[in-house]
Amino acid sequence: MKLAIPYWNDWISPVLDEAYHFRVIELREDDIADDRAYDLSGKSKFERVQYLRSLGVEMILCGAVSNGYMQVILLSGIRVIPWLRGRIDTILGVFINGELSTGYLMPGCKRRRKRRRIGKHFRERNLR
Amino acid sequence: MMEINGKKIKHKLSFEEIEAILNSITDGVFTVDEGWHITSFNRAAEKITGVPEEEAVGSFCYNVFRASICETDCALRRTFKTGKTVVNKPVYIINSDGEKVPISISTALLKDKNGKVVGGVETFRDLSMVERLRKELYAKYVFEDIVSKSPRMQNIFEILPLIARSDSPVLIEGESGTGKELIASAIHNLSGRKGKPLVKINCGAFPDTLLESELFGYKAGAFTDAKKDKKGRFAVAGKGTIFLDEIGDISPALQVSLLRILQDGTYQPLGGIETLKSEARVITATNKSLLQLVNDGRFRSDLYYRINVFKIELPPLRERKEDIPLLIQHFIDKYNKLKGKDVSDISPEALRILVNYDYPGNVRELENIIEHSFVLLSGGMITPDTLPNEVIKKEIINLPVLPNSKKDFEREMILSALKNNNWNRSKAARQLGIHKTTLYRKIKSLQIKLPLLDGRNKE
Known part of the structure; x- marks a missing residue:
């Protein structure tokens, strides 16, 4: 599967709606098979989603995202795990190991996620 | 030592007192250290962001504040760099419910008693209510897709429903780009004919013979390539409305045919012998003075009086400049939705240039100018450097000349x-x-x- 993470220096971008730099990572059996950076500066919000879709991205791991933009992304067929914070490599590591927990959520968002190990459950249920 | 009502009182505010003051104000306030960790977060900040203080304090400010500018143009970072404060900059944040909240932010440096910078403070005001009021106010100036607050246009908005209810022909006069087609659509939508076809045709775009066959249709064999019957626009309009734009450009022969259809509602397709009946309402428009054409003998006076039962004169944009800021906001909203961008506003300098411009192409030209800016922007404000060259050139020419x-x-x-x-x-x-x-x-x-x-x- 291919996933995209908006990045800002070494960190996940705080707001997906305003993010233009993406790491697109291809995972094969829990290993990173490919990892590329894309600069989508100058593209509109819709164009960025279209572009990621054209790259075959199936999931976005990101920080805050507005409800409206979330709907647009979901309609394009890409799934989203939002409200994440932290270093991009840390998040990627815990996602691959199924250890993505509420500890990686942005402040004020823990009430939104009741499950403790969101990554593992999400992946097991959706990516089979 | 502090002075209250003329009395000198030796008093230093305690931490609890400062906290109580901060929590009593309606503006959000937070402070950060030099490593961008939040060190204090007042009650209004909790309410606006949806983040509890205990979760906010110690976190990186951008993970709590989640503003549109955090990554690209952080106001506090700029204040740290330049030492200059930012005042009331409009941005939006995403609260913990995923809602976009419009706010204005101001920043300042925090210094210790030796003047050393130890952090920064950001205050922000929730503009949701202002935005809601702006939208409500804006709704008052929108009438069937036409945006205006000018008294002349407001008068037109008032009489338009009355005109729409009657079945009489309407003549719309106005320069190119003033919105004649929008007025025609509004009349159709407000009339009992809504739901039936609204057929629009630009008479100036067809050669004379072609226009006749377009309007009235033709029978097979009427001319060389007429292999089978074709319905004209009057037939397509049925019991709806037909909008004839640039009516001043039609030939004298066609003027006669139109006069007939307006007088007794009948016409003959090209090459046909039977007379057809039309029940369509006729709305005409022109960017010329039809009366002048009548006086010059280029337009039939009887046709002029037939189509001119109601006349609506649309003012050019240069005569209703009070609408320019409103129209700019309308087009910003339109193109944000169309192009998925986040252009927030227009800078005062760019607005000044656009208000001073004389718009030979009227509202259409203004829309094109905004679209031009959107090509160059993905967010932020419309600034003078995103405006088309011809607008800027005109601005330079229009500058008052002060010789010597x-x-x-x-x-x-x-x-x-x-x-x-x-x-x-x-x-x-x-x-x-x-x-x-x-x-x-x-x-x-x-x-x-x-x-x-x-x-x-x-x-």
Whole structure:
């Protein structure tokens, strides 16, 4: 599967709606098979989603995202795990190991996620 | 020591008192250390962001605040760099419910008693209510996709429903780009014919013979390529509305056919012998003065009076400049939705340029200007450098010209200094703060005539 993470220096971008730099990572059996950076500066919000879709991205791991933009992304067929914070490599590591927990959520968002190990459950249920 | 009502009181605010003050204000306030960790977060900040204080304090500010500018143009970062405060910058944040909240932010540096920068403070105001009021106010100025608050247009908005309810022909006059087609659509939508076809045709876009077959249709064999019958636009309109744009451009022959359809509602397709009936309402429009064309003998007066039962005159944009800011906001909202961008506003300088422009292409031209800016922007504000060159060029040409204004000013200054010093050039030069040789040179170049009797020559 291919996933995209908006990045800002070494960190996940705080707001997906305003993010233009993406790491697109291809995972094969829990290993990173490919990892590329894309600069989508100058593209509109819709164009960025279209572009990621054209790259075959199936999931976005990101920080805050507005409800409206979330709907647009979901309609394009890409799934989203939002409200994440932290270093991009840390998040990627815990996602691959199924250890993505509420500890990686942005402040004020823990009430939104009741499950403790969101990554593992999400992946097991959706990516089979 | 502090003074209250004239009394000097020795008092230093305690931490609890400062906290109580911060929590009592309606603006959100948070402070950060130099490592961008939040060190305090007041109650209003909790309410606006949806983040509890205990979760916010210690976190990176961008993970809590989640503003549109955090990554690209952080206001606090700029204040740290330049030492200058940012005041009331409009941005949006995403609260913990995923809602976009419009806010305005202001920043300042936090310094210790030695003047060393120890962090920054950001205050922000929730503009949701302002935004809601702006939208409500805006809704008052929108009438069936037409945006205006000018009294002339408001008068048109008032009479439009009345005109729509009648079945009489309407003539819309206005320069190109003033919204004649929008008015025609509004009349159709407000009439009992809504739901039936609204057929629009630009008479100026067809050669005369083609226009006739377009309007009335033709029968097979009417001309070489007429292999089978074709319905005309009047037939397509049925019991709906037909909008004939640029009516001033039609030929005298076609004027006769149109007169007939308006008089008894009948017409004949090209090559046909049977007479068809039309029940369509006719709305016409022109960017010329039809009365002038009538006076010149280029337009039939009987047709003019037939189509001119109601006349709506649309003012050009240069005569309703109060609408320009409203229209700009309308087009910003439109293109944000269409192009998925986040252009927030227009800068005061760009707005000044657009208000001063004379818009030969009217509202359509303004829309094109905004679309042009959208090509160059993905967010932020419309600034003068995103406006088309012709608008900027016009602005430069329109600048007031002040020939020799610097020279006139210098001449006045020098003359005044010389008079004050009884025409003594050395003293005058000292007063002006320039060297006396410079003053001599200026007197010569500005051709200032000195009296024969001066400070040097008293006799």
